[in-house]
Amino acid sequence: MKSGTVAVIGRANAGKSTLINVLVGEKVAITSPKPQTTRDRILGILTKEEGQIVFADTPGIYRQRNELTSLMMRTTENTAKEVDAILFVHDGHAGVTEGDLALMKKYEASGLPMLIAYTKTDIMPEEQIPGDVKKIFEAGVGADVCPVSARKGKNLKRLEKAIFALLPEGEYLYPEDVVSDKSERFMIAEIMREKILLKYDKEIPHGAAVVVNRFETREDGVADVNLDIVCEKRNHKAILIGKQGKALKETASFARKDMEKFLGKKVFLTVYVKVREDWRDKGGMLRELGYVDEE
DSSP states (O other): EEEEEEEEEEETTHHHHHHHHHHHHSSSSOSSSTTTTSSSSSEEEETTTEEEEEEEEOOOOOOSSSHHHHHHHHHHHHHTTSSSSSEEEEEEOOOHHHHHHHHHHHTTTTSEEEEEEOOGGGSSSTTHHHHHHHHHHTTTTTSSSEOBBTTTTTHHHHHHHHHHSSOOOOOOOOOTOOOOOOHHHHHHHHHHHHHHHOOOOOOOOOGEEEEEEEEETTTTSEEEEEEHHHHHHHHHHHHHHHHGGGHHHHHHHHHHHHHHHHTTTTTEEEEEEEEEEGGGGGHHHHHHTTOOOOO
């Protein structure tokens, strides 16, 4: 039996969270087309007869613009030092740049076994793949490249087998019925944040955090959820709420449906919007909102 931890690393919006969700078979990380969707390290656990893969989903590699993104990048770097192997996720649809090759070499140089998942093959010409794989090899990257499509389920069994081959012999690290290390409370906040990312444009989603004030099950079996959306500016608050509260009502309704699906019960959701000026650049506020620097 083989079991171990795998850091899932790559540029922002490379498809890391989508790939983990499909491999694990459960939604353990939120997804959206926008960079910085993943802000924390989240474990997704795949348990099979042949062993257990503990995927550590990390924030996408992104230019540091404030204290929050700096913290996110430290989380990614620290995670890469604490695992048995690295799965470098590359957006094949975007081609292969010198910057991509430099990142691959950087993580391969860590000395850990590494595999490259070349994603989004369902939305690109197949004839582009061999040329990109050759470019990676000729640049001196020795890791195997596995072209996959998470959305279409293409080549995922091959990828799974290749990951198991990198791991050490060992027993399960987590009980068989566990698929993530994150609590229901954490996932409730993440579901709300996912809907904000999908609903609003430009800077609004990136400047929003979600704090769950109350999460409990009532006697009638309904989950009572009270949460705050924290934004950076008063005009952002107005946009989040919308005219006569329409935008916020739509977003909350969208989120509530996913929360009910995730929890398997009815949800009574109450949402408020609060302003905390420039919270992404203030260490004290980051800690207060649950973003912990692991250094």
